[in-house]
Amino acid sequence: MSGVLASMIDGVLVGAVYGLAAMGLSLIWGVMDVINLTHGAMIALGMFCMYLLFAATGINAYLLLLPTIGVGLLLGLIVYWMAVHWVVGRSMLMSLLSTFAVNMMVIGIGTAVWSTSPYNVNFRVRHDITMGAYTFTGNHIAAAISAVVIALALQLFLYHTRTGKAIRAVADNREAAELMGISSTAVLSIAFAIGIALACTSGALVSTLFPFTILSGGVYQLKSFVVTILAGLGKPFGALVAGVLLGLLEGVVTPFIAVSWIPLIEFGLFVVVLVVFPQGIFGKRATS
Amino acid sequence: MILRRPFFWIILLVAAGFVYAPLRNNNVLLREDLILMAIAIILASNLNLMIGYTGYVNFGHIVFYGLGGYVGLYLTTVRGWNLVLSAVVAGVVVSVCALLFGLAILRLRGAYFALATIGVLEAVQAFVSNFDPWGRSTGMYLSFNSYQSLGGARRALWITYFLIIAVMALSMIVSLAIKNSKFGLGLFAIREDEDAAVVLGVNATMYKAIIYSVSAFLPAVAGALMFFKNGMIDPSIAFEYMLSLEGIVMLMLGGQGSVIGAALGGSLYEKLRSYLLTSPVLSNFHLVIAGGLLLMVVLFAPGGLIGWVYRLVPRARKVIE
Numbered sequence A: 001m002s003g004v005l006a007s008m009i010d011g012v013l014v015g016a017v018y019g020l021a022a023m024g025l026s027l028i029w030g031v032m033d034v035i036n037l038t039h040g041a042m043i044a045l046g047m048f049c050m051y052l053l054f055a056a057t058g059i060n061a062y063l064l065l066l067p068t069i070g071v072g073l074l075l076g077l078i079v080y081w082m083a084v085h086w087v088v089g090r091s092m093l094m095s096l097l098s099t100f101a102v103n104m105m106v107i108g109i110g111t112a113v114w115s116t117s118p119y120n121v122n123f124r125v126r127h128d129i130t131m132g133a134y135t136f137t138g139n140h141i142a143a144a145i146s147a148v149v150i151a152l153a154l155q156l157f158l159y160h161t162r163t164g165k166a167i168r169a170v171a172d173n174r175e176a177a178e179l180m181g182i183s184s185t186a187v188l189s190i191a192f193a194i195g196i197a198l199a200c201t202s203g204a205l206v207s208t209l210f211p212f213t214i215l216s217g218g219v220y221q222l223k224s225f226v227v228t229i230l231a232g233l234g235k236p237f238g239a240l241v242a243g244v245l246l247g248l249l250e251g252v253v254t255p256f257i258a259v260s261w262i263p264l265i266e267f268g269l270f271v272v273v274l275v276v277f278p279q280g281i282f283g284k285r286a287t288s
Numbered sequence B: 001m002i003l004r005r006p007f008f009w010i011i012l013l014v015a016a017g018f019v020y021a022p023l024r025n026n027n028v029l030l031r032e033d034l035i036l037m038a039i040a041i042i043l044a045s046n047l048n049l050m051i052g053y054t055g056y057v058n059f060g061h062i063v064f065y066g067l068g069g070y071v072g073l074y075l076t077t078v079r080g081w082n083l084v085l086s087a088v089v090a091g092v093v094v095s096v097c098a099l100l101f102g103l104a105i106l107r108l109r110g111a112y113f114a115l116a117t118i119g120v121l122e123a124v125q126a127f128v129s130n131f132d133p134w135g136r137s138t139g140m141y142l143s144f145n146s147y148q149s150l151g152g153a154r155r156a157l158w159i160t161y162f163l164i165i166a167v168m169a170l171s172m173i174v175s176l177a178i179k180n181s182k183f184g185l186g187l188f189a190i191r192e193d194e195d196a197a198v199v200l201g202v203n204a205t206m207y208k209a210i211i212y213s214v215s216a217f218l219p220a221v222a223g224a225l226m227f228f229k230n231g232m233i234d235p236s237i238a239f240e241y242m243l244s245l246e247g248i249v250m251l252m253l254g255g256q257g258s259v260i261g262a263a264l265g266g267s268l269y270e271k272l273r274s275y276l277l278t279s280p281v282l283s284n285f286h287l288v289i290a291g292g293l294l295l296m297v298v299l300f301a302p303g304g305l306i307g308w309v310y311r312l313v314p315r316a317r318k319v320i321e
Helices: A002-032 A040-059 A067-082 A093-112 A138-160 A162-172 A176-177 A184-207 A217-233 A236-253 A257-275 B006-024 B028-054 B062-078 B083-106 B110-129 B152-179 B184-193 B195-198 B204-231 B241-254 B259-278 B283-300 B304-312
Strands: A130-131 A134-136
Touching: A002 A040, A002 A130, A002 A134, A002 A162, A002 A217, A002 A236, A040 A067, A040 A093, A040 A184, A040 A217, A067 A093, A067 A138, A067 A184, A067 B283, A093 B110, A093 B152, A093 B241, A093 B283, A138 A184, A138 A236, A138 B152, A162 A176, A162 A184, A176 A184, A184 A217, A217 A236, A217 A257, A217 B110, A236 A257, A236 B184, A257 B083, A257 B110, B006 B028, B006 B152, B006 B259, B028 B062, B028 B152, B028 B184, B028 B204, B028 B241, B028 B259, B062 B083, B062 B110, B062 B204, B062 B241, B083 B110, B083 B152, B083 B204, B152 B184, B152 B204, B152 B259, B184 B195, B184 B204, B195 B204, B241 B259, B241 B283, B241 B304, B259 B283, B259 B304
Parallel strands: none
Antiparallel strands: A130 A134
């Protein structure tokens, strides 16, 4: 029984990282109505960014999150001006396909540079916490704390700064925001960059926990979709909570079934939630 | 009537060309090239039913092909059925699965559906990799006895080739028939404005589930034939995510919504890919080039190649559909 408890706690710790990844997806989706299919590729790039930075500097990997955020913002701006700006407001099909095309290019370049063999970031936080026969590694705890801190920072940014308020205004009603003198192009590109930076950062956090390949992003992309749907659109902080819930669920089931079944369970959850709660568990019940 | 359509006869001519070209000098190399091209055309044409006609993106189209391959190989190898019967049964089984699945996930609109299809791919792959009768992640092998009933391996490969060409022609004919039917009009209405279509009496959920299931049938048959020809199957080959993605590139490149567009895109992209994969410099970058191509088409020419032809020669619409 305590094994299940330990597995649940571990699930919650990892779930915070899922939540952070989903926040990026949810922010972009909510603000510009674009489903960002580069999400998985950007998570993978975050992993490799962390890998390269750590290999170059060798300092505490969690300090390296700061430059990773910078890299993510820059990547986000590049992708926005390359593929997203031209399709915002056009049919969903077009933005799905254009972000998807960027995804293919990133994965293609990544495969050529790093092949698909596994890498890992060889950094260990030494403060493990032991509970009976079970040990929670310092890395899992540090990753969860980092995820929560970054999520809180985003929340503060969105609710207490001028730019953050502008982002929420554009998400709410772009035309009205423009009439109030907000430059929606600037806001959209900033929001997109933040979304990508969140994806990269969560990738960097994952890279301190598990081995990864350039294709690993796909798994976390699927989890991000599930979490975003659970939380309801455009609810970044709800995404963090839903991420923790998903981690908890994984923690509950992993002692009983093989890990390779998890995609099936997550997908089942995804469809059930979409059909039963189309607005998300934390979403408003009214139609948008 | 479909027989009055000039394009119907063009399809039959092309198929005849596919059959005749490698047979003339018994050119096996050409046959292998053409078989890949035919598979590309089959996948792109059936994907067109979803993306081009109905406006719903299916990222996991390859699931049908892979599942068809699995059911087909299981029936021929383990049950010892003959090839044609097991390919047709594979198609039926997969279509029925798709119909049931479709009724569940097609309540989802637009983008949500597209996300669900990514999930379908992951979920089916996870299921098959854990499914004992199908050999889990090591897959299944064909026993050589299965070739004996078709008169030896050499003849069996030619027979599968002809069958695949038949499936290719059938894919295009089905696309053409749907395009010129009332059912097709309903699909176009859903593509343009689903709410308006529902108000005008189109049973959108049913239409979408049916077209999802129809678009599953021929790829599943093709999968059964193709994996019979290859003699083995495992989850990573059967559900090759890249092929699913490349199907979308083919369709957009040729021109979505048009029968010839899908076929043209499929064959051109397949040619490009085989060139890229064999070139020493570019082989690592074929995905990058495919992605770049898709981005260009989406941003600058959403109609694809055929859209450009239609703009140049508006009358072409009447003949090549």
